Each structure stands twice: as C-alpha cells, then as structure tokens.
Amino acid sequence: xxxxxxxxxxxxxxxxxxxxxxxxxxxxxxxxxxxxxxxxxxxxxxxxxxxxxxxxxxxxxxxxxxxxxxxxxxxxxxxxxxxxxxxxxxxxxxxxxxxxxxxxxxxxxxxxxxxxxxxxxxxxxxxxxxxxxxxxxxxxxxxxxxxxxxxxxxxxxxxxxxxxxxxxxxxxxxxxxxxxxxxxxxxxxxxxxxxxxxxxxxxxxxxxxxxxxxxxxxxxxxxxxxxxxxxxxxxxxxxxxxxxxxxxxxxxxxxxxxxxxxxxxxxxxxxxxxxxxxxxxxxxxxxxxxxxxxxxxxxxxxxxxxxxxxxxxxxxxxxxxxxxxxxxxxxxxxxxxxxxxxxxxxxxxxxxxxxxxxxxxxxxxxxxxxxxxxxxxxxxxxxxxxxxxxxxxxxxxxxxxxxxxxxxxxxxxxxxxxxxxxxxxxxxxxxxxxxxxxxxxxxxxxxxxxxxxxxxxxxxxxxxxxxxxxxxxxxxxxxxxxxxxxxxxxxxxxxxxxxxxxxxxxxxxxxxxxxxxxxxxxxxxxxxxxxxxxxxxxxxxx
Numbered sequence: 001x002x003x004x005x006x007x008x009x010x011x012x013x014x015x016x017x018x019x020x021x022x023x024x025x026x027x028x029x030x031x032x033x034x035x036x037x038x039x040x041x042x043x044x045x046x047x048x049x050x051x052x053x054x055x056x057x058x059x060x061x062x063x064x065x066x067x068x069x070x071x072x073x074x075x076x077x078x079x080x081x082x083x084x085x086x087x088x089x090x091x092x093x094x095x096x097x098x099x100x101x102x103x104x105x106x107x108x109x110x111x112x113x114x115x116x117x118x119x120x121x122x123x124x125x126x127x128x129x130x131x132x133x134x135x136x137x138x139x140x141x142x143x144x145x146x147x148x149x150x151x152x153x154x155x156x157x158x159x160x161x162x163x164x165x166x167x168x169x170x171x172x173x174x175x176x177x178x179x180x181x182x183x184x185x186x187x188x189x190x191x192x193x194x195x196x197x198x199x200x201x202x203x204x205x206x207x208x209x210x211x212x213x214x215x216x217x218x219x220x221x222x223x224x225x226x227x228x229x230x231x232x233x234x235x236x237x238x239x240x241x242x243x244x245x246x247x248x249x250x251x252x253x254x255x256x257x258x259x260x261x262x263x264x265x266x267x268x269x270x271x272x273x274x275x276x277x278x279x280x281x282x283x284x285x286x287x288x289x290x291x292x293x294x295x296x297x298x299x300x301x302x303x304x305x306x307x308x309x310x311x312x313x314x315x316x317x318x319x320x321x322x323x324x325x326x327x328x329x330x331x332x333x334x335x336x337x338x339x340x341x342x343x344x345x346x347x348x349x350x351x352x353x354x355x356x357x358x359x360x361x362x363x364x365x366x367x368x369x370x371x372x373x374x375x376x377x378x379x380x381x382x383x384x385x386x387x388x389x390x391x392x393x394x395x396x397x398x399x400x401x402x403x404x405x406x407x408x409x410x411x412x413x414x415x416x417x418x419x420x421x422x423x424x425x426x427x428x429x430x431x432x433x434x435x436x437x438x439x440x441x442x443x444x445x446x447x448x449x450x451x452x453x454x455x456x457x458x459x460x461x462x463x464x465x466x467x468x469x470x471x472x473x474x475x476x477x478x479x480x481x482x483x484x485x486x487x488x489x490x491x492x493x494x495x496x497x498x499x500x501x502x503x504x505x506x507x508x509x510x511x512x513x514x515x516x517x518x519x520x521x522x523x524x525x526x527x528x529x530x531x532x533x534x535x536x537x538x539x540x541x542x
Contacts, residue, residue, distance in 0.1 A: 019047045019070040021060025028052040037074075040512050044074045046523055054525055072523040074516050079508035082314075084323035087260065087301050090212060091178060093149045094119030095508055096324035098214070099331050099500060100262070100305060101153035101180050102475065103127035103269070104462055108338035109140050111331060111500055116141075116148040118501050123180040123214075125338070127155035128362075128458070130430070131166055138174045151178035151214065154194075156185060158363065160431050168194045172211075180262075181215040183270045183363070184222060187257065189238065192230040196244045196252040207251055207297055215258035216305065216326075218265070218272040223283050226258040227290045227300055256300050260324070261287065265306030268329045268477040269370045270360060280304055280320050309479035310486045311510025311534040315518075318511065327507070329480040334498040340464025341495075343474050346376050348495040352481030356380040359387040361454030361473075365447050373476035379457050382411050382471065386450040395442030396449060411453055411471070419452050420445070490536035510534030 027036045028049060036044050036056045044056040047068040055068075062070050080088075083096020099115055099122035101107050107125035115122040124141065126134045134152070141150055152171055157164040168190045171179060179194055191213065198211030215226045235249040244252075263283045265276035280302070287300050304317035305326035317325050332339055333347040354375035360368045364387065374380045386407070393399050396416055408415050427434040427448075438445040457473035484493075491497045492506070513534045520526075 016064065017062050017070045018064070018066030019045050019057050019060050019062055019068050020066035021057055025057050025059050027056045027058075032056075037516050038513060040078055040509070040516075041076050043076045046071050046074060046520065046525060071525075072519070074519050077512045077515055079505075079512045082318050082508065082511060083325070084301050086298065087303075087324045090259070091121050091149050091151075092147065093121045095504070096303075096318075097121065097504055097508055098151075098180075098262075098303070098324060098326045099123065099504070100216070100326045100328045101125045101127065101151075101155075101182060102328060102332055102337070103129075103153075103155065104458055105129055105133065105137070105338040106332055106462065106475075107153070108336060109137050109144075111334070111336040111338070112141060112150050113144050114336050114499070114501050115504060116145050116150045118504075119149070120501070120504050121149040121151060121178070122500075123151040123153050123178075126153045126167065127182070128455075131163075131170060134167065135170060135174075138170070138176065142174065149178070151180050152176050153180045153182060154191070155362070156181070156183045156188070158185070158366070159434070161188070161190075162431060162433075164188065164190045172197055177210060178212045178214065181213055181226075181258065183368075184215065184217075184226075185219075186222075187225045187231070187234070189234050192234045192252070192257060193238055193243050195255075195257055196230060196235065196238065196248045199248045199251040199255065201247070201251060207255055209255060209259065212260065213258040214260040214262055214303075216262040216264045217283070218263070218274050218279065220282070220286060223261055223286055224290065226261060227256050227287060229253045229255060229294065230257050254294075255296060255298075256290075256294075258300075259298065260301045260303060262303045262305050262326050263322075264326075265304070266477055267306035267371065267479070268332075268355075269475040270368065271306065271371050271477065273357070273371070274306075276304060276307055276317065277320070280317070280322060284321060306477060307479045307482070308507075309483035311507055311514050313479075313482070314507050314511035315514045319515075325507075327479075327504070329475075329477050330483045330503055331500050332474075332476070333480065333483075333495060334500045334503060335496070336500050339462045339474075342464040342466070342469065343461050343472065344495045344498075346373065346472075346474065347476065347480055348484060348493075348498075350375055350476060350480045350484060352478045352485075354481060355476055355478055358383040359454065361451050361458070364390070364451050364454060365444075370475060371477050373472075373474040373480075376469070377472045377474065378470045379473045383454055383457075383473070386411070386453060390443075390446060390450055393446070396446050397442070416449055419449050423448050423452050487536060492536055506534070506536055510536075 027033045047057050047070050049055040087096050097120050101123040102125040112122040112124050124137050200208045217223045230252045238244045239249050263280045266273045301323035303324040304322035308325050308327050309330045333344050356374040357369045358380040360370040457471050460468040461472035461474050487493045
C-alpha cells in the first residue's frame with residue numbers, strides 16, 4: 001500500500017453517503033493528491049478507498065449506495081472568488097486585493113501599472129512628493145492604463161492643509177476615481193469635498209458615487225467619522241464656496257464619507273501596532289451598527305492591512321470576514337517599487353523583529369510615530385534622540401554645545417545654520433507660512449530643522465546614497481520578516497526575482513489552496529504537505 005500521508009483521525013465523521021464513479025477519477029498517491037489540491041478549478045470528494053485509505057475523487061456521483069464511503073466535498077475555489085464581489089465591481093478589479101500606498105513614490109508608476117494590468121488594485125504613493133511629480137504620475141498612468149484599476153494616495157497633512165487641498169483639487173481635475181486616505185486623525189473638508197463632488201443620482205433614485213475613498217484607520221473614533229455621512233456644516237461651507245452643488249450636499253448626507261475602511265493593524269509607517277485579530281472584528285461591529293442606523297444603499301466594506309504577507313495571513317483575514325486585503329511592506333522589496341536596490345537587499349534580509357517605532361517626520365511635533373526597519377541603520381535611534389531634544393529644549397540655542405556638535409557631525413553632517421537656510425529655501429517654494437510661523441517661534445524653528453533630517457532620511461534611502469546608509473529611513477513592518485521566512489528556499493527568496501504580480505498571485509492562490517487544507521481538517525482528515533503551508537513554485541502552474 002502506498003503511503004500518501006493522508007489519514008483519517010480517530011474521531012472521523014461517520015456518513016451514510018457513498019461515492020460512485022470510475023477508478024480513473026480517484027487520486028490515491030501523494031503526487032496525485034497534491035495535484036488535486038492545487039487544481040483550484042475542480043471540486044473533489046473525500047472518500048475512503050478500500051486499498052489506499054483516504055483518497056480524492058473528481059466527478060462521479062454521491063448516492064445512498066455507491067462504491068466508496070464519502071465524508072465530504074472540497075469545492076473549487078479560485079483566488080478571484082475570495083473577498084467581496086462588490087469591492088471588485090466598484091474598483092474594476094479581478095481580485096479583492098490592494099497594494100497600499102508607500103510614500104515618496106515607492107508605490108511607483110511601474111508598480112501600479114504592473115498590478116493594474118493583471119486586475120489588481122494598487123495605489124500610487126503620492127505622499128511626500130511635490131504636486132508636479134504627482135501630476136506627472138497621473139498623466140503617465142492615464143496614458144498607460146485603459147479601463148484598469150488604480151488609486152492615488154492622500155495623506156493627512158495637519159501642518160500643511162494647503163498641500164492637502166491642492167492634492168484633492170488635482171485629483172478632481174484629472175478625474176481620479178479612487179483615493180486612499182491615510183493617517184487621518186480627523187475628518188477634513190478636503191476629504192469631504194472629494195467624496196461629495198462625485199455624487200449624483202440616476203432616474204431610479206440610486207445614488208451614484210463616482211469618487212471612491214478607501215480609508216486606512218486603526219482607531220474607533222476615526223472609523224466612525226469616516227463611516228458616517230459628512231457633517232452638515234462642512235457640506236454647507238462647501239456649497240457656499242461653490243465647491244459642490246446643493247444636490248450633492250443632500251446626497252452626501254445619505255452615503256458614508258468612505259465606502260471602504262481598511263483596518264490597519266501592525267503595519268509599516270504610521271501605525272498603532274494593533275493586533276489584527278482584535279481590531280478587525282471590533283471595526284466590523286462598528287460598521288454593522290452604523291450600517292443598521294443609516295441604512296445605506298451599499299454596505300460599507302471593511303478590509304484588512306498590516307501583517308498581510310503570507311498565504312496564511314491572507315486566508316486568516318478573509319476567514320475573519322475581511323472584504324479585501326491590503327499589502328504594503330512586501331511590495332517595497334519588489335523590482336517595480338520606487339526605492340533603491342540597496343534598500344530592497346536590506347528588506348530581503350529582514351526578520352520579524354528587525355523593526356522599530358520612531359518619530360514621524362510629517363507629524364513630528366505631535367509625537368506621532370512610524371514603524372521602520374532597524375536592521376543595518378541607526379535612523380530609529382537618531383530620530384528618537386532628536387525628538388527627545390525637541391521635548392527637552394525650547395530652541396536650538398538651548399542645546400548644549402557638545403550635544404549640538406555631535407548631531408551636526410553625526411546626524412546632519414553639516415552645521416544647523418546651513419540646515420536652516422536650506423529649510424527656508426525649501427518652504428519658500430512649498431509653503432511659506434511654515435517659515436513665517438517659525439521666525440518668531442524658536443520651538444517651531446527647531447522642529448523644522450530636525451524635520452530636515454527626518455525628511456531627507458527617506459530620500460537618501462530611496463536614492464540609495466551609500467554615504468548616508470546609517471541614516472536610511474525605511475518604512476517596514478514585521479510582515480517583511482514573515483514574507484522572507486515563507487519565501488526561503490524558493491525563487492522569491494532573492495530580491496532580483498521579486499515582482500509585485502508574482503507576490504500577489506502566490507498570496508491569493510496560496511490562501512485558496514490553504515482553505516482546501518483547512519476543509520480537510522474540518523472533515524477530520526490530516527494531510528501532511530510542506531508543513532501545512534503553500535509551496536511557492538517556479539512556474540505559474542503546478
């Protein structure tokens with residue numbers, strides 16, 4: 001008898017049903033059974049073979065009388081079937097999968113284009129880029145992609161509200177249909193403007209939302225603001241400013257600000273390090289309550305992000321009821337991302353524990369933190385040192401001479417007066433109000449000088465400047481380490497082989513495959529294969 005590593009548990013379910021068919025339809029040995037499980041387009045019955053024990057049978061019939069006892073069915077399950085059909089319909093995708101935005105164009109035009117052409121939604125990383133660069137990306141994507149899904153990022157900019165407003169106006173000008181809102185702590189008029197400006201009503205009374213918002217959140221209070229209709233005062237102000245019509249304001253009272261809510265758990269960049277298994281069900285309950293209260297024509301969808309980097313994580317998210325999944329860190333390590341080869345090589349070596357929380361450059365004064373890679377860089381420690389000095393002193397002049405000389409030599413590699421001159425030149429073009437507020441506010445001036453280092457550090461990393469490698473700021477979550485461990489020994493282990501489409505394909509296909517293994521477990525069947533995980537193969541089909 002061939003040992004096929006498939007066996008009944010002692011507590012197997014007794015059944016009176018029997019399968020009837022030909023022996024050619026039965027998979028009995030390990031290789032045959034493995035092929036069956038990977039054939040996601042075909043359903044299989046689990047039977048007990050008189051000679052081989054547990055086997056899988058395709059086709060045939062299940063009757064009260066037949067050739068072999070049948071304990072259950074392993075249905076066909078294509079990766080396209082996972083998640084919300086409404087998500088796929090609204091965003092014109094083949095999969096309930098999104099590649100989230102990574103700032104400074106790390107989620108590049110090439111990355112978005114590659115995924116869009118295969119039916120995956122991806123978001124261009126507009127945060128941190130000048131509007132001219134964002135506009136250039138819009139023009140390129142609209143020229144390259146016809147009827148394909150893509151989105152653009154809008155990051156909350158509490159210290160630069162003008163930049164946030166100009167970004168929204170740019171998206172409306174070019175007819176960008178999907179916006180990923182990130183790092184918002186409150187609802188802003190800019191977000192409401194984008195949503196309301198795309199609302200209309202057809203002859204059947206159905207509300208048509210041309211502009212979709214996918215909002216990344218990790219806090220209850222923010223989730224509730226985005227799930228509810230826009231505040232009437234904001235809508236009235238927008239009407240008075242001529243931004244939206246009276247009809248659009250009325251329709252905005254009947255839809256949520258964001259139709260998709262991404263629950264962001266322990267992710268790269270801005271994160272509260274929340275565990276997904278706690279946060280996702282919590283936000284889903286809030287969604288259900290608000291949906292019941294407002295009776296929206298379309299249900300709010302809730303997706304999962306943070307730690308999504310293996311098929312097991314993808315499956316876990318879908319089994320918890322996520323409507324879609326969002327990946328981040330793993331895409332940064334792919335060939336199409338807009339960061340340097342040096343960073344990609346470092347990411348490919350990262351372990352789960354090789355990350356740290358450190359002050360965020362865009363929300364430095366507020367004490368907001370981001371999660372970054374700590375392996376091979378001193379950035380996390382140095383950024384924290386600058387924030388501690390900001391908290392302790394009221395101006396640059398109060399910093400002891402020894403401390404100032406140390407950070408000038410090791411962190412900035414130039415004197416702070418030169419840094420201030422560069423900062424002034426930068427903001428005179430970007431936002432002169434920043435300099436005006438700092439002239440008579442030494443604390444504000446110190447913050448802008450320190451933010452020079454925090455802002456430059458991510459650009460040094462993206463550019464691959466070897467002389468500044470100790471100062472690289474690389475946004476990264478523990479998902480990167482989990483991905484590296486999962487891909488070890490496969491062609492995806494090497495950074496030069498990592499493509500965003502391959503990664504998305506294996507994550508979604510692997511989740512579907514693992515679901516079939518879990519169904520076998522539920523039928524009281526143990527199947528030992530690749531330590532219970534999905535094996536990455538070199539070819540696209542097994």
